[in-house]
Amino acid sequence: MKINVKITSAIILICLIPLIAVTIFINNVTANSITTQALNHLESVASIQHARTHMVLEKYSERLALVASDTQLRTSMYNYINENNSVDQELMNRILVDTQSAITGFQNIAVLNLDGEVVASSDDEWIGTNHVDEEYFIRGLAESSVDMLFLDDNGNLKVHFSGPMILEDELIGVVVIEASTRSIMSMVTDYSGLGETGETLIAMRDENGDALFITPLRFDPDAALTRSVSKEDLELPITQALLGNEQLYSDTIDYRGKPVLSATRYIDDVDWGLVVKIDKAEAFSPIVALRNSTLITILVSIFAIILVSIFISRRLTRPLVDLTRTAAEIGAGDLSKRVALTTKDEIGDLARTFDEMAEKLAGAHAGLEQQVKERTAELEMEITERKRAEGELKKHRDHLEELVEERTKHLEEKSQELSEINVLLEEASRHKSEFLANMSHELRTPLNSIIGYTKLILDGVEGEIKKEQRKDLEIVHSNSQHLLQLINDLLDITKIEAGRIELQWQEFSVSDLLAEAVPPMQRLAEEKGLTLAYDVAAGIDKLYGDKGRVRQVLLNILGNAVKFTGEGGIDLRVSESDTDFTFSVTDTGIGIGEDDLETIFDSFEQVDRAQVLGYEGTGLGLTISKHFVEMHGGMMQANSEPGKGSTFTFTLPKKGAD
Amino acid sequence: MQEEGTGRKILVVDDKPEMILLVQKVLKHRGYEVIGAGNGEEAIRITEIELPDLILMDVRLPRGIDGHEVTRRIKAMPHLAYIPIVAVTASVRPEDELKALDAGCSGLISKPIDINELPRQVAMYIARASSTD
Numbered sequence: 001m002k003i004n005v006k007i008t009s010a011i012i013l014i015c016l017i018p019l020i021a022v023t024i025f026i027n028n029v030t031a032n033s034i035t036t037q038a039l040n041h042l043e044s045v046a047s048i049q050h051a052r053t054h055m056v057l058e059k060y061s062e063r064l065a066l067v068a069s070d071t072q073l074r075t076s077m078y079n080y081i082n083e084n085n086s087v088d089q090e091l092m093n094r095i096l097v098d099t100q101s102a103i104t105g106f107q108n109i110a111v112l113n114l115d116g117e118v119v120a121s122s123d124d125e126w127i128g129t130n131h132v133d134e135e136y137f138i139r140g141l142a143e144s145s146v147d148m149l150f151l152d153d154n155g156n157l158k159v160h161f162s163g164p165m166i167l168e169d170e171l172i173g174v175v176v177i178e179a180s181t182r183s184i185m186s187m188v189t190d191y192s193g194l195g196e197t198g199e200t201l202i203a204m205r206d207e208n209g210d211a212l213f214i215t216p217l218r219f220d221p222d223a224a225l226t227r228s229v230s231k232e233d234l235e236l237p238i239t240q241a242l243l244g245n246e247q248l249y250s251d252t253i254d255y256r257g258k259p260v261l262s263a264t265r266y267i268d269d270v271d272w273g274l275v276v277k278i279d280k281a282e283a284f285s286p287i288v289a290l291r292n293s294t295l296i297t298i299l300v301s302i303f304a305i306i307l308v309s310i311f312i313s314r315r316l317t318r319p320l321v322d323l324t325r326t327a328a329e330i331g332a333g334d335l336s337k338r339v340a341l342t343t344k345d346e347i348g349d350l351a352r353t354f355d356e357m358a359e360k361l362a363g364a365h366a367g368l369e370q371q372v373k374e375r376t377a378e379l380e381m382e383i384t385e386r387k388r389a390e391g392e393l394k395k396h397r398d399h400l401e402e403l404v405e406e407r408t409k410h411l412e413e414k415s416q417e418l419s420e421i422n423v424l425l426e427e428a429s430r431h432k433s434e435f436l437a438n439m440s441h442e443l444r445t446p447l448n449s450i451i452g453y454t455k456l457i458l459d460g461v462e463g464e465i466k467k468e469q470r471k472d473l474e475i476v477h478s479n480s481q482h483l484l485q486l487i488n489d490l491l492d493i494t495k496i497e498a499g500r501i502e503l504q505w506q507e508f509s510v511s512d513l514l515a516e517a518v519p520p521m522q523r524l525a526e527e528k529g530l531t532l533a534y535d536v537a538a539g540i541d542k543l544y545g546d547k548g549r550v551r552q553v554l555l556n557i558l559g560n561a562v563k564f565t566g567e568g569g570i571d572l573r574v575s576e577s578d579t580d581f582t583f584s585v586t587d588t589g590i591g592i593g594e595d596d597l598e599t600i601f602d603s604f605e606q607v608d609r610a611q612v613l614g615y616e617g618t619g620l621g622l623t624i625s626k627h628f629v630e631m632h633g634g635m636m637q638a639n640s641e642p643g644k645g646s647t648f649t650f651t652l653p654k655k656g657a658d
Numbered sequence: 659m660q661e662e663g664t665g666r667k668i669l670v671v672d673d674k675p676e677m678i679l680l681v682q683k684v685l686k687h688r689g690y691e692v693i694g695a696g697n698g699e700e701a702i703r704i705t706e707i708e709l710p711d712l713i714l715m716d717v718r719l720p721r722g723i724d725g726h727e728v729t730r731r732i733k734a735m736p737h738l739a740y741i742p743i744v745a746v747t748a749s750v751r752p753e754d755e756l757k758a759l760d761a762g763c764s765g766l767i768s769k770p771i772d773i774n775e776l777p778r779q780v781a782m783y784i785a786r787a788s789s790t791d
Contacts, residue, residue, distance in 0.1 A: 444748040448770035452680040455773045
């Protein structure tokens, strides 16, 4: 929800809820107050009218009494009755006329004798008339009454007063006064305090017991002494009034059928009922007016509050909106935009800080753009350079490609040739292998016989031989042995160079190996007068390798040691480390020079001196031995001090190398 | 001391008579009777007649069937299969050793024959054969 709407709603709620609550409350309180006031007011008016009615009746009674007690009148009446003297009559007439003209409201005064005959009157025409049946005469004989209202020939409401004339306790006649009802009328038509619809009602009990309105009604001017309300209509206030109930009624209707507030009074001296009433509508109109004005006030307030809150909210949030918009603009790319707010609150601070930040951002951006521009220019230069280089390269490449194609074709031809040659070579190699195998056999077979027969003779199988014969034969034997060795070495080396040797791996015991290699050597050594000793370190038992080849190596080294030692002895030591077994043969022979040590393992290099001294040897033995050792994954080396002796050492890895 | 070869007959198959003679001279010393055959067919014939205790078979017989074939044939004959045959070869190639064993030889002796070792080897092969009989 937008902050605008939030603030507006908040303000509206905060203002309206209390306002409405309070207004409604005050409205209700005031309405109640008005109601109470209206009722009280009516009561007051009722009391006032009641009092005034009393006062009017009293005034009437006083006036009647005044006339009825006039001494002159009474004396004259008495005299007239007894003497029938016209002078008395005239005197009475004069008094009556004077009195009538003196008192406003008196329209006619008459004196009646006990027969009901008018003996004197302010109106000539009355004189001599008889009113014996009239109520005023009948009642006037007994008492004073001032409540006999009637309508005259013109329909005007008048009232008769009557009362006994008494002289010295003797009833002599009746005084009758015909009066206007101006006092009552003016009282009843005084609507002050009764608004537009209120009035005072006075009713008397008619011969049926119903309530006969005495005075004209506000809304029925002809009602006087004509309109009545049934005594059965108990819900009408006037009925209640005649019953003597003096109360406030707020739920009744009047003679018009309209709802009214009414207050009733009973005037007991004359048995009249008095009602003061006012239309409820009028009485409570202030309340309606109040409610309407309350409603209008509320509506106007709502309207005003909404407007004001919208305005306030806008004012508060406009800076934020500006800020948001400016941020969006900057975010969209326009770094020159600023918020430029001057409000002194936190939003203003935010805006200023924001502007500073935007300023920095624009600056950094400008800086970056500059860098980018520069770099772009540099890059463009580089690019053109590169492009140029590329162009050249391409040219070269194209050229190269041509060259390459040529070369490839050439190579393919050559490759083809090589393949063919390769095939031929392989065939040749194969032939060579077969040749080797054949040669191996062919060369050894004659030697077999030579060595065999010679040995045979030397062993004495053919009989005794002479010492000289023995010596000769031994030369033959040893030479043929040497020849055999040469052939073996030659074949071996050829095979080695053809890569056609394979080791036959097996586990063999050191003791077996030594048992095979050492005894022959020992014999040779003994023959030269040399010692041959060997020592195997404790715990060494099993070796892993090609037993035959290892034996060959050992024989070779031992043989060399014996060969090149004139006096002293040969020492063979077998030891082990974590990774391999070490065989070392030390002799006390002629030794080997530094230069020769370097070449000693090369093919066909035999130490010059040895040759000079006539030692036999193929020159292949060490090469072959070293090769076999290395095939095992071991190493072979020689150390020597010319004149002192030499040590040849080789290692065989444990568990064998592959 | 009685020589260990007494009463034992050895057949040497080799195309060179001097080889047969050599072996004869070496082994006679030890009491063996040595007879020879110059080619494959002759070897088979003589084996049938003489029933030697051991045959030393030169692998390379230039004429006719070679040593391996002779071995196979002899081994194929039920009444002769028991006779131990030892190949005599100049080759040291493992495949040749395998070939010999495949054909039915009990072992190999390499050429040139070491005349010091030969008696021992012969005795060993004979002893081995009779122990498995």
